[in-house]
Amino acid sequence: LKKENYRFSFILDYDSTWGRKSPEFIENKVNEYVKHIENQPLEKTKEQEEFLKQRISENNENMSTIRNKITHYTTMIFAFASALVYLFAKTSVVYSSNTLALIYYYILLTITVQVVNSALFLRKGMLISSFYQSSFKELRTSTYKHELIKSFYRDWFAKNDDVRYFAGIVKNAEKYLYRAICIGFIFFILITLSSNEDNQTGMHHFSNVYIIQYL
Numbered sequence: 001l002k003k004e005n006y007r008f009s010f011i012l013d014y015d016s017t018w019g020r021k022s023p024e025f026i027e028n029k030v031n032e033y034v035k036h037i038e039n040q041p042l043e044k045t046k047e048q049e050e051f052l053k054q055r056i057s058e059n060n061e062n063m064s065t066i067r068n069k070i071t072h073y074t075t076m077i078f079a080f081a082s083a084l085v086y087l088f089a090k091t092s093v094v095y096s097s098n099t100l101a102l103i104y105y106y107i108l109l110t111i112t113v114q115v116v117n118s119a120l121f122l123r124k125g126m127l128i129s130s131f132y133q134s135s136f137k138e139l140r141t142s143t144y145k146h147e148l149i150k151s152f153y154r155d156w157f158a159k160n161d162d163v164r165y166f167a168g169i170v171k172n173a174e175k176y177l178y179r180a181i182c183i184g185f186i187f188f189i190l191i192t193l194s195s196n197e198d199n200q201t202g203m204h205h206f207s208n209v210y211i212i213q214y215l
Helices: 014-018 023-037 042-092 098-127 136-141 147-214
Strands: none
Touching: 014 147, 023 147, 042 098, 042 147, 098 147, 136 147
16 A cells, blocks of 8 residues: 555566576576485486486477467467458448547557557567577586486476466467457447448438438
8 A cells, every 4th residue: 555556557577577587597406406416326317317308308399389379379460450450440430429439449449459469479479589508519528427417407497497488478478369359359249230220320311311302
């Protein structure tokens, strides 16, 4: 209930609240893992190595699925943008009262905001292409006996974080997109019914005028 908590507008930055982990944070986790495996049996280290390889493969598949979804939703955005232009054109020719016209344009503005939000998330997902991972040079020049599993753990941790980050982008994008589609579908039915009523009113008015002129 503090006065400073009340604002006219509030911006939520996805990267500041759900952003990717920094390389320093990842390396700290890697170093913690290295300390953990320092004195464990070789058989257990081998088991963990196989487990990490399997998880890295699964994360790669998840990233591929996420990329496909980003491409799919981007195509839907372009298609829905065309429908949105049609709704704007349809609204401008509807013979309605000023109050109703304002309500129509407010709904269109709401749909537009949802589409723009979805497009911005998809753009963020497409622009990011750099990934933090181990290098072969580091593995080749290192004299540390567990360097291979250390590299696997680094790649797994980084990939796991990437999947979390990009999955959040896709979830936000589809939330705004589906919201826009639902509101747009309801609005399309509403504007179509309004157009039919206006056409019937216009035809009835024309018939009355024709009868008066005929008489």
